[in-house]
Amino acid sequence: MMENITNFFMWDYQQHIRTSLQATAENLFKEIDPKFVPTVFFVGVLVGDRKDRPPICLEPENCDYTVDAFNDIKKLAGKLEKTDEKKKTLNSNFNSTAPAKHEKRISNEAYIAAIHKILAHEDVYDKTEKFISSPTYVEGFLVFVILEMQKDALGKYYSLTIDKRYDRNKFNRSFIESTVNMFLKESTNALKDPHNLFAIERTTEELLRESAQQFMYSISSAGENFEGLHGLYDTCNTIASLRYEGAEGLGKMVIAKRDHPNIRFTLQLNEPIKITDFRKVRKFLELSNDDSLIISDSALIYGLGEQTGKYNPKEESLFTINFISHFKWEVLHANNSMMIVEYKQPNILKEKLDREKFYSDLRRIFINIDNGQLDSLWDITIQATKQKHGTMLVISDIAPEEAERLGKQSFTLNPIKLKPNLVQQITSIDGAVLLDRNSVCHAIGIILDGLATDKGDSSRGARYNSAIRYYEHFGKNHPTVLVIISEDGMINLIPNLNPQIKHSAIIEAIESLKKLSKSAKPDRKQFNYLMNYFENIEFYLTAVECHTINALRKKIEMNDSNEGLLTVREDLKPNNEMNESYYIDEPDE
Secondary structure: OHHHHHHOOOOOOHHHHHHHHHHHHHHHHHHHOOOOOOEEEEEEEEOOOOOOOOOEEEEOOOOOOOHHHHOOHHHHHHHHOOOOHHHHHHHHHHHHHOOOOOOOOOOHHHHHHHHHHHHHHHOOOOOEEEEEOOOEEEOOEEEEEEEEEEHHHHOOOOOOOOOEEOOOEEOOOOHHHHHHHHHHHHHHHHOOOOOOOOOOOOOHHHHHHHHHHHHHHHHHHHHOOHHHOOOHHHHHHHHHHOOEOOEOOOEEEEEOOOOOOOEEEEEEEEEEEEOOOHHHHHHHHOOOOOOOEEEEOOOEEEEEEEEOOOOOHHHOOOEEEEEEEOOEEEEEEOOEEEEEEEOOEEEOOOOOOOHHHHHHHHHHHOOOOOHHHHHHHHHHHHHHOOOOOOEEEEEEOOHHHHHHHOHHHOEEEEEEEOOHHHHHHHOOOOOEEEEOOOOEEEEEEEOOOOOOOOOOOOOOOHHHHHHHHHHHHOHHHOOEEEEEEOOOOOEEEEOOOOOOEOHHHHHHHHHHHHHHHOOOOOOHHHHHHHHHHHHHOHHHOOHHHHHHHHHHHHHHHHHOOOOOOOOOOOOOOOOOOOOHHHEOOOOOO
């Protein structure tokens, strides 16, 4: 076993540093979207004269790639090296004074391009985007940090396509891309002190703020005024923080070059206002609205105007800053939200409630509910999420009976079809709103009852825990969904169902594992991919499937026990709450 570790050894603390960077990546990207599942690993290329080290190292050694895949990385990088005549001359001059044994230098860019090609070739499933850091020289190795992110999760968010302006300056195409680049930059710097167990010591909040500052260069550059290139992020924060005669700041500002063809001035200043003259800018914002926008090139404000003609979004030359409320502003391009900043903390705009999940869960709980009923319940729920003080909806097939049972601790109503425009009004009082699948409201201001349960959450408030108690004691007996909107903006559905998946995909994966178990030398990447898949969907596995997978895994581990195939994995276990409703209906073949 010691021999295996030595084979992949670069320096003493490589495992600890990698683990620290993995934790930072998880905290950082899950803050943006909890569905992001980043993976961090190292590729080390030996460039120093170390006879006691292998030419290629991976950390961890049991990642989804093999050392063998990188055996020809130097040869590949050499082919990818792009040199012009000037660079060749420089190399020639350098080599004339260099020792005879000097190996021609391969650029970092060529190594990164080579790693991209190797990873793309090896990733037969093509499920992840690969991001590669600049290398850090550590004890004879060029160490590259690799960050993998799921393509489907990244693909949900709007992004620009142009990453360069003025033919040389590279910009981030989204806040997420800026965050990725910030993480890679911090990782590269962290490896300069390869014995520091706390690799990146900056907080998640700090990293996100700097990512936002870097992303705003992409916005300010559209104004084509170099004087306004820097500081737009801090400027918008300051403007959003100011109040004008006690009112919150509401208004919109366009960032574009002064003579942009899709802008027509309706009011033009004789002397432009510097965008850093915050109080004048704040006062001028009072004049703007959805149709009359402040026109700025990110350095100066020229007046008010409107967007005219048909703007071509592919040009990516016109952006809008929407000052929503006090300390809250948003960046948009072609009506697509790209970043939202609240109290100086940036993030991306996410639906408070996943519409797809809402519809899917209600279809599984309320059998035969139709699209019209779902649309109506969705509209009511969205209105309820706007209640600043929080509220709760109880959707139940026995709403009339529950209204009668809870009549002494609620306001019962003559049943009324609830319209979205009434929701804010009836949720302004404490207590839950009781309605049925047809959006007919039967009671408001309900105080829910229920016995104590171990499924509560001590970190959540009384509203959430009373909903849990009610559901566990009464809701399980009849089709019931509770929507809890907390004061802090958090929204929960009870019951919180796991999404449906195809059972056929599980069967196919088990068949693949069976074939792998018959191989004399199982493919490490395929094995790890399959086992990671089974661990991620463990909830959906039957007792028989768990037993089969566990037995096959142990057989493969025994076949490859001398190759260090993977870290120790625990047996998979069935979940008592799993049932057929968690499988998507599939046509019989």
